[in-house]
Amino acid sequence: MNRPWSLLVLAWLLASAATLGALFLGEVMGMTPCVLCWYQRIFMFPLAIVLGIAAFTGDRRGAFYSLWLALGGLCIASYHTLLVAGWIPKTWTPCGSGVSCANQKLDLFNGAIQIPWLSLAAFAMLVLLLITYLRKTAR
Amino acid sequence: MNRRKFAVSLLALAILALFALGVWTYQQRVQKAQTQAVEQQTDRLVRAHAPTFGPASAPVTVVEFFDPACETCRAFYPIVKDILRQYPQEVRLVIRYAPFHAGSDQVVQLLETARLQDKYQPVLEALLASQPQWADHGQPRIDVAVQHAEQAGLNIEKAKLDAQRPEVQAVLKQDMEDLVALQITKTPSFFVNGRGLPSFGEAQLRDLVAEAVAQAKAMPEK
Numbered sequence: 001m002n003r004p005w006s007l008l009v010l011a012w013l014l015a016s017a018a019t020l021g022a023l024f025l026g027e028v029m030g031m032t033p034c035v036l037c038w039y040q041r042i043f044m045f046p047l048a049i050v051l052g053i054a055a056f057t058g059d060r061r062g063a064f065y066s067l068w069l070a071l072g073g074l075c076i077a078s079y080h081t082l083l084v085a086g087w088i089p090k091t092w093t094p095c096g097s098g099v100s101c102a103n104q105k106l107d108l109f110n111g112a113i114q115i116p117w118l119s120l121a122a123f124a125m126l127v128l129l130l131i132t133y134l135r136k137t138a139r
Numbered sequence: 140m141n142r143r144k145f146a147v148s149l150l151a152l153a154i155l156a157l158f159a160l161g162v163w164t165y166q167q168r169v170q171k172a173q174t175q176a177v178e179q180q181t182d183r184l185v186r187a188h189a190p191t192f193g194p195a196s197a198p199v200t201v202v203e204f205f206d207p208a209c210e211t212c213r214a215f216y217p218i219v220k221d222i223l224r225q226y227p228q229e230v231r232l233v234i235r236y237a238p239f240h241a242g243s244d245q246v247v248q249l250l251e252t253a254r255l256q257d258k259y260q261p262v263l264e265a266l267l268a269s270q271p272q273w274a275d276h277g278q279p280r281i282d283v284a285v286q287h288a289e290q291a292g293l294n295i296e297k298a299k300l301d302a303q304r305p306e307v308q309a310v311l312k313q314d315m316e317d318l319v320a321l322q323i324t325k326t327p328s329f330f331v332n333g334r335g336l337p338s339f340g341e342a343q344l345r346d347l348v349a350e351a352v353a354q355a356k357a358m359p360e361k
Contacts, residue, residue, distance in 0.1 A: 005143060013150065020158045028162050030324065056147040 004136040005055070008063055011129040012051035015066075018122040019048040025115070036080045040119050043073030047126065060137050063130050070126040077120040084116050173322045174335055181333055183317040185233050188310050190254055193223055193231030198355035201348060202233045204318070204328040207247060208240035208274035212327045213267045218341050222348055229352045236314040237326045242279030244311060249288050251307045252298035258291065265291035 022041055025031045033041065047069050054062025082088045177184060184202050203219060205212050223230055238244040246266060253262035265287045266273075273283035289295050301307060317323075329336050331347040 009147065009150070012147075013154070016151075016154050020154065024158070024161060024165075028165055052147065052151065056144055058143060 004133050005058060007129050007133040007136070008051065008055045008058075011063070011066070011126055011133070012048070012055045014122060014125055014129070015044060015047035015051050018044050018119070021118075036076060036083070037115075037119075039076045040073050040080065040123075043069050043076065044119075044122070047073075060134070063133050063137075067127065067130040067134065070123055070130060074120070074123040074127055077116060077123050080116040081114075081120045084114055170335065176320065176322050177330065177333060177335065180320055183320050184235075184330060184333060186235070186313060186317070188306075188313065190234045190250075190259055191231055192234075192260075194228060195231065197226075197229055197231040199226070199230045199348065199351040200233060200332055201230060202235060202330040204235050204237040204323045204326055206237050206239050206243050206326040207250065207263075207266055208238075208243045208270065208279060209326045210270070210274075213270050215327050215341070215344075216264075216267050218344070222345065226348070226352055229355060230348060235317065236311065237318055237323055237328070238311070238315075239326060240274065240279065241277075242274075242281050245281050246273075246279075246284050247311055247314075248302045248307060249284060249293070249298065251310055252301040253288065253291075253293050255301050255307075256294060256297065258293050261291040262288045262293050 022033075022037075022044065026033050047066055050062055050066050050069070053059070054066065079088070185200060201219070201222070203212075203215075219232060223232055236243075236247045236250075238247050250259065250263060250266070253259050266284055269283070269287040273280045273287070285295060288298075325339075329344050329347075331344075331351050334347065334351075336343045336347060
């Protein structure tokens with residue numbers, strides 16, 4: 001059937017958009033990623049490649065490996081979103097030099113959207129898509 | 140190739156093309172904004188205090204925004220020198236400081252004190268040659284830079300006193316203000332008679348200079 005495969009393609013497109021979006025913000029617009037952003041990138045960038053190969057070859061296991069990457073990213077993105085929202089006490093971590101994860105200007109479109117929200121939404125969507133795909137293709 | 144593989148390949152190409160288009164559009168917009176900023180404030184581009192190479196009467200002025208700790212500025216130094224050699228009467232170089240790296244401001248002060256001692260070029264060349272030793276971006280070794288400047292003939296005792304002089308401080312302060320106003324964010328940034336490079340690169344710089352020189356020759360001053 002073609003339908004589960006299109007879920008895989010959708011997940012790959014989502015991961016690619018997130019990866020290129022992060023590269024655009026960082027490399028083209030010159031926004032320096034903070035440490036938490038880096039960890040989310042570490043989970044997101046391989047997804048764009050692994051899911052691409054999985055969709056190309058129609059390999060179900062690619063989705064399985066990707067699911068764990070997406071779950072890892074989901075954890076970091078959740079933490080980062082809570083941090084930006086101010087729900088995590090600032091007393092948890094001391095300040096270091098470099099870019100602050102909590103106080104950096106992370107909003108796009110004049111504050112309408114925070115970048116960690118986008119990351120959280122992307123990882124959550126990926127987890128949902130991949131679980132649905134894996135269930136539908138389960139034998 | 141089956142249909143799925145074809146679809147995935149096509150999508151991959153489309154995504155990359157879209158990304159490239161986005162990058163290009165964004166960069167065009169940034170460059171346009173900067174060109175406007177420069178056009179509206181040409182007085183900020185060339186300041187009387189700025190160090191220059193080449194004849195003051197030269198019809199073509201190349202402005203370089205320069206950071207002594209920047210590797211690309213180091214790589215461009217022989218290229219810029221070669222352009223000056225190529226057009227000894229037509230081109231002059233104006234150096235504006237853009238100390239974006241940690242510790243660069245101190246090295247700029249060193250250069251300015253070298254200028255007071257008439258040792259600008261030897262000290263500049265010594266600092267660029269030894270850049271890999273002192274310009275570690277995490278931890279710049281200013282003491283190493285000072286050593287190399289001293290070897291190039293700088294009187295360090297005098298330089299230390301001169302560095303406190305208000306006019307040396309003023310140069311750096313003015314250059315920093317101009318950087319913000321002109322939206323200079325990268326080094327080296329070049330302007331040839333007020334025009335920025337269409338895109339960054341050695342060939343683009345050489346072409347723009349050649350074009351400006353040809354223009355100046357076609358319209359000789361009375």
